Amino acid sequence: MNRQRFLPRERFQSLIDQLKAAGYDVVGPQVRDHAIVFDALTKVEQLPIGITDEQAPGRYRLEKSESRRCFDWATGAQAIKPMTFVARETLWQSERLPGGGISFHDTLTETRPVAIIGVRACDLAALSIHDHHFMRGAHPDPQYSQRRQSLFLIAVHCMRSAATCFCTATGDGPQARSGYDLVLSELDTGFILEAHTGRGLDIVLQMETEAVTAEQTEQADAGILRAARQQHRTLPAGPLQEKLVSAVEHPHWQTLNDRCLSCGNCTAVCPTCFCQTHVDEISLDGQQASHVRQWESCFNPDHSHIHGIVIRSERSHRYRQWLTHKFGTWEEQFGRSGCVGCGRCITWCPVGIDVTGELAVLCKRNEP
Template identity: 50%
Template sequence: MFSQPDRARFLPLAQLHALVSRLMQLGYQCLGPAVENGAIVMRELDDPAGLPRGLQAEQAPGRYRLTRDPHNRYFAWANGPQAIKPQAFAAKESLWRVERDDAGTLQFAAVLPAAPAQAIIGVRACDLAALALQDAHFLPDGRRDAHYAQRREQLFLVAVQCAEPGATCFCASTGDGPTPTAGYDLALAELAEGFVAVAGSAKGNAVLDALSLSPATPQQIEAARQQGQDAAAAQTRSLPGRNLREALMSRLEHPRWDEVAARCLACGNCVAVCPTCFCHAEVDEPALDGQSSRHERVWDSCFGEAHGHLHGFNVRSDIRTRYRQWLTHKLATWHDQFGRSGCVGCGRCIAWCPVGIDLTEEVAALTASEVQP
C-alpha cells in the first residue's frame, strides 16, 4: 500500500465516520466488526459512527478471547472466526429449483442470489489473499461460477493493516501480510491520530476524492510502513517455506500422521474457518408435497466421512488420511492447481481447533526429519 506514497491521504480519526457515511450514500450496505458470542464477526452497521473501538482478540491454539486494547484503536483485533469468504461464497445457497406444472411437466429455473452492494470495513491482508484464491477457483478463464460472481462483483473492500498480529498469525511467512498490497478498493493503516489511506481501484479513488483529505505526510507514511514491518517481526509462528510440495508429498507415510490423527476429532472446524477452503456438496431439498425441489450448495469438509465416499468404497476411511488430505492439499497439491500454497497464514485453524492442533507445528514435525522409508 506504500508503492505510490504521493497518492496516500490522511484520514483523521474524527473523520472515519465520514468514510462510512460516504459508502452508505453510494448505496453500500456497510459491514464492520461487531461482537457476537464472544468473537468478532462482520455485521451491518446502522450508524456511520458505529464502528467499535478498543477490541482485541487474544488467540492461541484452541483459544480465542476478546480483551480491551489499552490504546483504544479501531482495528487492534487481529481477526475473527470468518474472513470475507461468506460474502462471496455463501455457506448455503440455492443453485436451481424445479417445479411440476399443471400438465405434470417439470420446469427447471436457475436461482441467482439477490446480492446487495456491500462495503466490508476491516478486511485483512490475509483475507484479500484468500479471496484472490477463491477467485482463482470460482472465476477461472472460461468457467465462471455465476453465484460467486454475482456476490463478488458487488464487494467494496476497505482493508486495514494489522498493527498487532495475533499469536496464531503467520502471514509474514506465507507472504500475505500484515500490510495489504493488492486486492482492495481502499487500504487504511491506523496511527494514533488517524489513518494513512490509499486507494487501490477507481471506485476507491472516487471515495477518497469525495472526502477531500490532505495528503499523508512522509512521517505518517513512514510510521505506517514501520508499523507493518514491526507487526511482521512480531509474528512468532511460521512455515518453513512457501512451497512445501515435495517436503510433504515425500512424507505421506510419516508416523506423524498417526500422531495427529490420535488428537484430531475430525470436527471440520479448521475447514469451516479457513478462508481458502472451497469444497462444497450439492443436495436436493424436495418439498413435502412432492411438487417442487430446491438444489442447494453447502460448504463441505474433507474431514467428513461422506467426502471420501466414491461408488462402493471410501478412499479416506480414517482420520489419518483425512487430516493428511487436508494438509497436503492445502500446502502441497494446491501448487499444482493454483501455482501457490492454499494457506495465507491467518491462523484461524489453530485458534478454532477444539484440541489446539497447530498446522505450523505439524509441518515442522513432518519436515524436520529425513524422508521416511
Template identity: 35%
Template sequence: MFYIIDVKGLESIYGSLKETFHVISPTLKDGILLYSEDVDFNSLPFGYTQMEGPSFYQLLQSSGRYFTYLRPSNTLKYFLRSPNMKLLTVKRSNGELSFEYHINHRKLAFFDVRRCDLKALQTLDNVYLNDRFPDPYYRSLRENMFLVGVDCQTASDVCFCHCMGVYLEDSYGADIFITELDGRFLVTALSKKGVELVEKLHIKKASVEDIQKAKEKREGLLSTFKKYLDTKDLKENLYRNIEHPYWEEIGKRCLSCTNCTQVCPTCFCFDIKEVNSIELDLSERVVSWDSCFNQTFATVHKFNIRDTITSRYRQWLMHKMAYWQDQFGEFGCVGCGRCITWCPAKIDIQVETAKLREL
C-alpha cells in the same frame, strides 16, 4: 493516491459506504469478534486486542488506539458463499417446468479486511473466477463489492501470514487501504471506486512524512510474529513424508469435527442437494459447505476412500500446503491461524507442517 484523516474522517468513510452498500464489519458478539452486517460505526471494536492460541481465545480492551484487534473469527467466504445457498428453483405447473436461478446482486462492502484475508480472497478468486469455469453466483457478488483494507498493528500467537506469501504491501482487491498512525489514519486509494469515494469526502492529501511513517509502522509489524514456517521446498518435503507414521499421531487427536475447514478463509468444498416438495411440484438445488473431514466427502459408490480420520487430516494438510501448489501454483493456507485457535484438540497446522517437513 494518499490521504490523511482523523477518526471523524473514518466515520464519514463508513457513513458514505453505508449509503451504497450493505456494509459488513467486525463487531463483538458474545465476546468474540465476528464479521456482521449492519454494524453501527460506534459498535466497531476499536481498541480491543485478541489473545489467541491453540484452542484459546480471549478479547481484551487495551489501548486508546483503534485498529489494534486482528481479523475476525469468521471469514469473507461466509458472505460470498454462504453455508446453505439456494442455487436454483424448478417449478412444475400444468406439466410445464420453469427454472429460476438465484443469482445474488447485493452490493456488499467489507470495512476492515486484513492482508491475510485479502490474500485469501485472491485464492478464492483463483478458484471461482478462473477462465474455464467461472462461477456466476460468486462473480456477481464479487463484481459489486467494495473492500476497505486495514493494516494490522501486531501479530497474535497464531498468526504466520508472513510465511505464506502475504507481504507487507499486498493489498489484493482493496479499493482503499487504511493504516493507523498516531491518532490519525493514512488512507491509500487503490482503485477507481476507491478514489471516487474518498474524493467525494474532500479530505486532506497525505504528506511524504505520513506515507513514510505508515511504511515504518508496517515494517514494525514483522518483529511481532512469533510463528515461523519454512516454505522452501515445502511441497517436496511433505510428499516425501506422505506415508510417515507420524500422521497417525495427529489422527488420534483429530476429532474430525470440521472446525478448521469451516473457519478457514480458503476452504471452498461444497455439496449439492436437491430438496423436493412432497407435492412433487417444486425442487430446490442447494449448495452447502462440505468438508474433507466429513465421512461422506470421499465416499464413492458407498465406499469411503478416506475412511480413517488420519487419512482425512492428511488430505486437508496436504491440500493446503502441497496439492494446492499443483492445482493453483500457490498455497491454500494464508497463515491467518483461525484453524489453530478453533481446533478443540489443539492441533496446530504450522507446528504439524514444520514437523512433517523435517521428519
C-alpha cells in the same frame, strides 16, 4: 493529487457515510458473542473500538486495550469468505409439471453493492485464490461471480499480529498489497487513506481529508513492521508439494489420527477451503425441489463416500488430505500454497493442533 490522504479519527464516520451515499451497503467488524464478526455497519461506534484479541492454539479471547483504535486486533473466526462463497445457498430449482415433465429454474437474484471495511491482507490473498477457483475455470460460478463483482473492498494494514498469525511465512501480509479499492493505515490520531482504484479515489475525494505528514507515514510503516516482528511461527522451506506427497506414509499421521477430533473447525474457518455438498430439498407436496449447495469439510467421512465405500475412512487419511492439499497439491492446482497464514485453523482447533508444528515434523526428513 497524492493518493494518500489523512482522515482524523473524529471524521472516520464520513467514510461510512460517503460509501452509503455512493450506494453501498456497508459491512464491517464488530463484537458479538465475545468474538469479532463482520456485519452491517452504520456507525463508527459499532466497530471494535479499544478491543484486542488474544489468540493461541485452541484459544480466542477478546480483551480491552489501552488504545482507541478500531482495528487493534488480528482476525475473527470468519471475515469475508461467507460473503462471496455463501455457507448455504440454492443453485437452482426444479418443478414437476402436470404432464409428467420437469422444468428447471435459475435462482440467481440481484445483489446490492457491498463495501467491506477492514479486510486484512490474509483475507485478500484468500479472496484472490477463490476468484481463481470460482471464476477462472471453464465453468465460472454465477453465484460467486455476482457477489464478488458487487464488492468494494477497504483493506486495513495489520499493525498487530496475534500469536497464531504467520502471514509473513506465506508472504501474504501483514501489509495489504493488492486486490482492494482503498486501504487504511490506522494511527492513534486517525487513518491514512490510500486509493488503489478510480472508484476508491472518488470516495476519498468526497471526504474532508488532510495531507499526510512524513511522521504519519513513518508511524504506519513502523506499525506494519511491528506486526511482522510479532510473528514467530514459520513454515518449512517450499515448495511443499513434493515433500508432503512423498511423506504420505509418514508415521506422524498416526499421531494426528490420535489427536484430531475430525470436527472440521479448521476447514470452516479457513478462508480458502472451498469444498461443497450439493443436496436436493423437496417441498412437502413433492412438486418443487431446491438444489442447495452448502459448505462441506474433508474431515467428514461422507466427503469421500462412493457407492458404499469411504475412501478416507481413517481420521489420519482425512487430516493428511487436508494438510497435503492445503500446503502441497494446492501448488499444482493454483500456482501457490492454499494457506495465507491467518492462523485461524490453529486458534479454532479445539485440541490446539498447530499446522506449522505438524508441517515441521512431516517435512523434516526431507529437509537437506
